[in-house]
Amino acid sequence: MTSVQTPSSQNALERSSTYTIAEWQRGYESLNQEYSYPITEVEGEIPAGLTGTLFRNGPGRLEVNGDRLHHPFDGDGMISAVSFRDGKAWFRNRYVRTEGYLAETAAGKILYRGVFGTQKPGGWLANIFDLKLKNIANTSVLYWGNRLTALWEAGLPHELEPHTLETLGPSTLDDILKAQDAWSAHPRIDPGAPDEAPRLINFSVKSALSTQVVVYELNPQNELLQQKSFTIPGFAFIHDFVITPNYYIFFQNPVTLNPLPFVLGLRGAGQCLDFRADQPTKVWILPRGEGEVQMLETESCFVFHHANAYEAGQELVIDSICYANFPIVDPDTEFREIDFSSLPEGQLWRFHLDLAAKTVRHDVITTRCCEFPALNPQHSGRPYRFVVLATAAIASGNAPLQGLLKLDLQEQTQSMWSAAPKGFVGEPLFVAKPDAVAEDDGWILCPVYDSAHHRTDIVILNAQNLEAGPIARLHLQHHIPYGLHGCFVPDLFLAESDDAA
Numbered sequence: 209m210t211s212v213q214t215p216s217s218q219n220a221l222e223r224s225s226t227y228t229i230a231e232w233q234r235g236y237e238s239l240n241q242e243y244s245y246p247i248t249e250v251e252g253e254i255p256a257g258l259t260g261t262l263f264r265n266g267p268g269r270l271e272v273n274g275d276r277l278h279h280p281f282d283g284d285g286m287i288s289a290v291s292f293r294d295g296k297a298w299f300r301n302r303y304v305r306t307e308g309y310l311a312e313t314a315a316g317k318i319l320y321r322g323v324f325g326t327q328k329p330g331g332w333l334a335n336i337f338d339l340k341l342k343n344i345a346n347t348s349v350l351y352w353g354n355r356l357t358a359l360w361e362a363g364l365p366h367e368l369e370p371h372t373l374e375t376l377g378p379s380t381l382d383d384i385l386k387a388q389d390a391w392s393a394h395p396r397i398d399p400g401a402p403d404e405a406p407r408l409i410n411f412s413v414k415s416a417l418s419t420q421v422v423v424y425e426l427n428p429q430n431e432l433l434q435q436k437s438f439t440i441p442g443f444a445f446i447h448d449f450v451i452t453p454n455y456y457i458f459f460q461n462p463v464t465l466n467p468l469p470f471v472l473g474l475r476g477a478g479q480c481l482d483f484r485a486d487q488p489t490k491v492w493i494l495p496r497g498e499g500e501v502q503m504l505e506t507e508s509c510f511v512f513h514h515a516n517a518y519e520a521g522q523e524l525v526i527d528s529i530c531y532a533n534f535p536i537v538d539p540d541t542e543f544r545e546i547d548f549s550s551l552p553e554g555q556l557w558r559f560h561l562d563l564a565a566k567t568v569r570h571d572v573i574t575t576r577c578c579e580f581p582a583l584n585p586q587h588s589g590r591p592y593r594f595v596v597l598a599t600a601a602i603a604s605g606n607a608p609l610q611g612l613l614k615l616d617l618q619e620q621t622q623s624m625w626s627a628a629p630k631g632f633v634g635e636p637l638f639v640a641k642p643d644a645v646a647e648d649d650g651w652i653l654c655p656v657y658d659s660a661h662h663r664t665d666i667v668i669l670n671a672q673n674l675e676a677g678p679i680a681r682l683h684l685q686h687h688i689p690y691g692l693h694g695c696f697v698p699d700l701f702l703a704e705s706d707d708a709a
């Protein structure tokens with residue numbers, strides 16, 4: 209596949225400066241208040257057929273009593289829920305009451321070090337040999353088997369009450385996990401064959417000199433159908449994975465870990481990773497059933513997120529967001545001051561793994577800066593045609609995410625909607641229309657930080673016509689700090705007070 213061409217009509221959007229850093233930064237102010245209200249300020253019309261709940265997670269608190277966190281990934285998880293019914297919508301947000309959130313709130317100061325460099329006040333003396341991390345429950349939120357959980361990859365999920373978002377506490381998922389286990393924030397749902405029930409597939413990683421990967425498959429009743437353990441040689445930083453009907457696929461980025469600065473209290477663990485441009489990225493192909501573990505090497509790149517994977521004869525096709533190296537914020541740089549142009553941009557690459565010839569080749573689908581791939585969930589692990597991504601407003605180089613890009617991977621065409629210069633987008637999600645037949649017959653739901661009004665809009669677009677712009681913009685009464693991942697479920701979780709509204 210060759211690169212998708214940018215239509216000339218898009219070029220007007222692609223000015224050299226599509227944002228100001230000051231306007232972008234305000235989206236990282238903490239939101240300390242917790243709200244619950246019907247959304248009454250709506251431009252356009254919420255589709256009457258859109259029924260269900262959009263759950264989102266992300267760091268909501270970016271400082272504790274004026275002490276700033278070093279990196280947003282260290283911020284406490286805050287869940288937002290937007291419920292849709294009969295063309296109306298309701299909003300609610302609530303912090304996950306983790307042990308660390310409660311302790312730091314009570315103490316009024318930072319008590320824990322963060323993986324991405326947040327240190328307790330007091331310099332290295334206050335941090336040396338303190339290896340205790342807090343489960344910040346800030347990365348994603350999942351509703352599966354009548355259970356809502358906030359996810360963070362290095363610890364147990366936190367269970368939440370779905371109507372009120374109250375925290376019920378860390379969960380072992382009915383003893384599937386043990387207290388010290390991890391549970392990734394990137395589960396995949398295998399929709400199964402037409403006559404099969406869907407499965408939740410998730411993993412945990414424990415990594416040091418070698419890496420233990422455990423993969424779990426659960427049915428919609430939350431019963432464990434399968435659990436498989438694999439050992440991968442060497443250290444691995446694994447945030448996401450992909451599935452197909454026969455495989456779990458993990459990318460082992462070429463990074464090494466030197467834990468000494470972390471142990472000595474000088475750096476966060478995530479700042480002790482060294483990217484090795486001279487080493488290959490290893491792709492681990494793990495069998496869901498019987499069969500051998502296979503490993504194929506490809507050129508050096510760094511992957512946080514995959515879009516999708518599928519089987520095509522003897523080939524596995526994997527679409528991933530690839531960075532030229534590990535995009536880490538310098539330990540001495542405040543993250544709000546980052547120079548976007550100094551960091552590599554994510555690009556969508558397609559890997560072709562020939563399992564018989566044991567070779568890998570890749571195409572660059574688009575060089576345009578992008579992240580947060582979304583697709584019709586019915587095509588997860590299966591052949592698919594459409595992907596929607598958050599993208600920069602400039603055609604090349606790294607910049608904040610300000611638009612949405614839809615790629616037709618079959619016809620090699622693209623379409624775009626831009627919220628620049630005042631808007632900054634989060635992760636889009638695809639929601640199929642009721643009775644949809646076409647793969648892209650649905651809506652895109654996306655949070656957009658509107659710096660002109662210092663508030664967040666929940667934006668709804670027709671997935672078949674992004675260029676037409678939003679069919680509805682729901683203005684929240686406040687902003688939501690830039691978030692990470694979420695999910696949409698057709699279930700409604702209105703509390704009694706919401707229903708009366």
Ligand code: CO
Binds near residue numbers: 447
């Ligand atoms: Co992620």
